[in-house]
Amino acid sequence: MSDLTHFLEQLSTRINISDIIKGDVKLTRKNTNQYIGLCPFHKEKSGSFNVTDGKNLYHCFGCGASGNMFGYLEKKRGLTFIEALHYLADQVGMKVPERDTYTKTPEQKKAADRSYEILENTCIWMQENLQKSIGENARLYLEKRNISLAMQKQFRIGYVPEGYHNLIDLFKSKYTIEELLKVGLVSQGDGHKKPIDRFRGRLMFPIFDRQNKVIAFGGRALGDVSPKYINSSDTPTFSKSHILYGHNFASKELSNEFGFIVVEGYLDVISLHQHGFKTAVAPLGTALTDFHCKLLWRHRVPPLLCFDGDAAGYKAAVRSAKKSLIYASPDHRLNFVFLPKDEDPDSLVQKDRQHFSEMLTKFKPLSDVIWNSLIEDIPIKTPEDQAALRKEVSLLVSQIQNEDTKLSYKEYFQNKLFTYFRSLGQVSFKKNNYKKHDSDSKMMPLMVKKNKDDVFQKILLATLVYHPHLINQVTDEMLHINFNDELSDLSDWLLGYEGDKTKYALLDAAYHEGLKKRILMVISDDVLQKAPFLKQKDAENVLLGWKEVYNQLEYLLKLDEEVRQAGQLLKNDMTEQNWTRIKELQTIKLRSRENNE
Template identity: 40%
Template sequence: MSLPPNFLEELRLRTPLAPLIGRSVKLTRAGRQWRGCCPFHGEKSPSFYVYDDHYHCFGCGAHGDAIAYVMQSQGASFPEAVERLAAEAGLEVPKATPQQARREEKRRDLHGVMQAAAEAFQRRLRLPEGRAGLDYLLRRGLSEETIRKFGLGWSGGGRGTLAADLKPLGIEPPQLVEAGLMRAGEGDAPPADLYFNRVMFPIRDRRGRIVSFGGRVLGDAQPKYVNGPETELFSKRRNLYGADLAREAAFKGAPVVVVEGYMDVIALHQAGFGGAVAPLGTALTEEQLAELWRMAPQPLLCFDGDKAGLRAAARAAELALPLLSPERSLGFVTLPAGEDPDTLVAKGGSGAFRTLLEAARPLSAVLYGMLAEKHPGGTPEARAALRHDLEDAAGKIPDKFLAGEYRRALLDSFFAGNRRPAPAPRQPWSPRGGAGGRGARPLAPALNLPRPGIDPAQVRQEQARCLLAITLAHPWLLGEVEEALASLELPEGMARRLQQAMLGWHGGTERLEAAALADHLEKMDPDGLAWLRQSPRMLPAAAKEAALPQLVTQQWWYFFGRFRGEAALLLEREAAVRDLAATGSAAAQTRLIRLNELLAAQRRGEMEEENEGG
């Protein structure tokens, strides 16, 4: 069964290995990889590792990709394995035809053409006519080793030069046109050269095969750079310059850094940053983001600090939001004004660029700054518009736990930026000496009134009301606390009915908004909704709509702890530890932190009432 390599590559890209293998093998995180007991030989200690694009057993030597795993684990043939994976990935398997076979043969021939062209360009760089190109590269600070490593060359100055160089190898102009090295002539005109008088940069795919070229002209001629056209071998949307070298460096722990141009990538590699890559004359695409995430969970995007750089960062942030997961994010690096990575390294060495990488900002911070810039000013309208955009941005993230974390981070920044200073504490009044001090009126003695008896059932009922009122005001909490809320034995009656109504609503809605939840409760249990809203001054501060997300989370877990004794909390913590080990998610980590805080507070006997301002 002969299938197009592009189809097989797309199938592998759409089939994440860890979820596929995790159906039959218990996997746990081991750094950036996953580890488990090998399914192909009996073992008690795990030696089977799953990477982004392959698996390997260090015990029996089993090795392969997604297709190989289905074949080995299910006894499927190659066509059967491809059919099963394609069905899950939503791809249609191409039918084998004589035309397809000829196309594949042509593709193999085109790879040979590209390699021959690269060798011809490299030879010309060392000829007298290529001296200007070689001097340019050396003047830019590249070493001879770097020039050879990246296969840099010279196109030649005369028209028809490349065709003449490759003719002895049996390569004809029509093949050069198909490979994107020449342009088809108009009418009866012969093909024309695409590159002349240019320094040549081979572009390789992730497997290291040359698929296109970029050419830089010397002097002030325009365009300064010419990139190869779309061909059978090359797609600008899918490829990244330097990806073949960056994959290996990233596997060894190097940060993956996205910069703008060829020379930036080459200069960074020479300075020791082997994970540098660049798009190919286009804005970053979804396909390129997927390739970056195959290399590293949080690649760093490096942009200029000018308006164009900020616009590029904004486009990348918007593109990434619907693709994020707990294992995939982005960091952002802003270059000093007037600098690019090439010039920065030339002036300040690798240390200058490393300092920038260490100061990289997370996607959440960049996203907040981008949206805040769209709504300047402190008017109620501007603040409402900004808050709406922040909620909308978090809602684009498909993973509900991650969306909840982003919502909290963005709203924390929103409220921190608009928080008013707290008023100074009031001092005892004095008619002669002002507040406090000499001559102040003595404070009235405290009244020792008898305390009424405490009804434990009424206390639990009021605690349940506080917990549910916080949830009503901030339904985004349900993404984090759904399982914990479902585990509580709330008092019978309105509290229990409201608990079930909220959980049922969360399971069937995509709009985690307070108004939507209130409308649902108004239909399901109007008496319960009225109960939640009565005596608002007796509710904790977190039940207010404007409460800071951090306070909301703390107070929710505080009331949760009131319902669970120490033994129950210990069991809950054990489950949270297992969940964190299995998923590594931010939500599981947050849950474990809250439970540890609750246990520590209970053991100290200091469960604080965090309802100041209520």
């Protein structure tokens, strides 16, 4: 029996498939080993998704999806078999057998063991250097950065002295130059230049794999030397695009409350761990890669990207946002934390841990970061600028692989574009602004021609009568509307309607419920004339029209409330300032209504 086969058997006895699926699906126990719930792979109203512990299998009688724990993690979270293996092992504190034992020949395994030995011995030597007299400046630097001895020990921080052949001379009787070159500890220029140590006069940070083996190093210069940081080059044991610094420690600290915190550098990671934020990790001198994103998404809590509060940090965040957008989905989210100007995670957490903790709760979602970057990059002064912004939005959205997410982003950006252009005074809502065959109608929501509040309410309800399939998409907005007395019963009935989502089926059901009078009220010719988008067949355009009416109604109601509050304030305190304020609000409200007549 191979090491992997034995490990899989042991793993299956320590973890139940229901424990994995419960994070995504609300399961109800059927009997001792069986659960049932709503299928996460298709929409359904009654549970047909069965989960069986013991056998560690799932099966949906609705869509036919079935498999074991590994299949579930692959289908639901996009993990490979190896990624799922490590994820499950982490849940129960098991250590996955070294891949070498089941993927490499004996000769390859021997060579890999030799590389790990060289790297481990080098790490020990660097740690010893830090404690000697030659490491005094490095120790003073760590003291200045308030890195505790416990953290120095945990992360195995070390030091290499100045000199071109310290490491080569140390190991010359034990390892060949070729072996040192292979693991990235020695550099050699073109031609027949003499090999030299890659790291010289630097504070050293070992880089670990999941099994805590040293696989590479990063070095920070202590003086005015460029570059400030250098890393090992890619080797058979190390690929910087596949490794996150600190991941070996952080992955063991994940919970249902805390996901990964992604920062920029070694000391940011170490400082956050020291202050209790033990899920911090960092890419190794490179932008966040596709593999990094997949690694972060193994955990169900979305990661937080928290880069430095300077221009470079902001650019890194935007670059990561745009790069990851292609994978955006309900299971693949990224959130971003933007620190105060000129602060980084290390500096802020040391000044005020509570403030840093609060900043982590004030994150921005991926969509907001991308939108904000777009309107900063493309100044809008001309119609051509508008077209350029639309084009950039369209290109970004087209990359998204998940179709549901792509549709949601398209709608999100369309609403953003509409509101943004309107705020710049570049979108008109005057009468006859709507054109049935306008080529831009799919991008720009269509506004009504008149705007008494009850007319707005009738238009919203009429839209759902003509297009019942939209009801589930606007439920949240409907619940926020305080419909007037003669329309509230129809609104309540529409929200509870579960029949066939066609206009005629809904009308038939409504008439049987005694709502014919209300229906005729909201689909009158007068209402339909004021909302031309209602009769369109394009569901996307109809939804955008509905949401624009909703937004306008919400805006007017807020204005009404502000006018009421200003009136109360004037009543209590008859000052010129309060009188001016109420006149300003009334003027704004009047103009807003006139713009849609």
